Amino acid sequence: MSALAEDGRSPSMAEGGLLAVDGLELRVRVSARRRRFALTVEPDAGLTLHTPEGRPVSDGEDFVRAHRSWLVGKIGLREATRPLNPAKRLTEGEVFRYLGRTYRLALVADQPTRKSVRLSAGRLAMSEETAADPERGREALVDWYCRAGQKWAAGRLQPWAARMVVAEPALDVRDLGTRWGSFRSDGERPGTGLMSLGWPLFQLPMHLVDYVIAHELAHVRVSGHRTDFWRLLGQALPEYQERKNELDELGRRMWMGEIA
Numbered sequence: 629m630s631a632l633a634e635d636g637r638s639p640s641m642a643e644g645g646l647l648a649v650d651g652l653e654l655r656v657r658v659s660a661r662r663r664r665f666a667l668t669v670e671p672d673a674g675l676t677l678h679t680p681e682g683r684p685v686s687d688g689e690d691f692v693r694a695h696r697s698w699l700v701g702k703i704g705l706r707e708a709t710r711p712l713n714p715a716k717r718l719t720e721g722e723v724f725r726y727l728g729r730t731y732r733l734a735l736v737a738d739q740p741t742r743k744s745v746r747l748s749a750g751r752l753a754m755s756e757e758t759a760a761d762p763e764r765g766r767e768a769l770v771d772w773y774c775r776a777g778q779k780w781a782a783g784r785l786q787p788w789a790a791r792m793v794v795a796e797p798a799l800d801v802r803d804l805g806t807r808w809g810s811f812r813s814d815g816e817r818p819g820t821g822l823m824s825l826g827w828p829l830f831q832l833p834m835h836l837v838d839y840v841i842a843h844e845l846a847h848v849r850v851s852g853h854r855t856d857f858w859r860l861l862g863q864a865l866p867e868y869q870e871r872k873n874e875l876d877e878l879g880r881r882m883w884m885g886e887i888a
């Protein structure tokens with residue numbers, strides 16, 4: 629790659645090109661506004677070298693070599709925390725989780741309301757017609773998680789709020805993308821607000837759902853994640869750090885709604 633141009637100088641780097649340096653492969657991004665080199669590691673562990681215009685390839689290679697150990701460390705970290713969320717099939721016997729237990733999907737010929745999913749005799753029943761349409765099937769499952777999760781979490785809010793001496797917020801369970809929960813305080817009435825929980829959370833064991841509920845309740849009193857926030861959470865849930873680690877590790881293996 630360190631080919632020399634005819635004038636004896638290394639050619640300059642091209643936008644979108646690939647740069648291979650000692651076993652690392654980087655995508656090149658050239659910007660006229662940029663003054664210095666920079667490196668980024670993407671969420672999928674892909675590497676990008678950002679470069680000013682007109683810089684020779686050899687300069688880029690030198691920069692990458694000088695930061696090799698930083699890059700290798702970041703790649704390792706990305707690999708270790710990379711999402712491993714599986715896709716699910718809407719077929720008889722597919723496994724779904726609810727509060728840490730597994731339930732198999734049962735496809736049934738009739739269903740009182742054709743769109744819905746219900747838990748029946750230890751199985752998640754869905755009509756064959758709904759399952760035949762991946763978008764509708766997904767919607768029906770998400771809707772079931774939202775309803776079941778809302779019902780379950782409503783009963784947990786009061787004891788946790790009492791333990792943390794905060795007012796019980798309103799609750800909704802919905803799609804929050806990759807977040808497990810959020811709390812939005814009511815501007816008019818400080819100390820109250822809306823707690824939202826993401827439906828995929830309810831696949832996890834109860835003690836991890838409790839961790840997220842306690843976490844969001846701590847935000848009723850303290851916004852942000854500074855020391856006073858963790859102190860308040862630690863008073864109500866001394867083992868919060870273990871639970872957070874477990875949530876990070878199990879969470880990246882949960883189904884996030886993708887249908888195969």
Ligand SMILES: [Zn+2]
Pocket residue numbers: 843844847852853
């Ligand atoms: Zn938070």
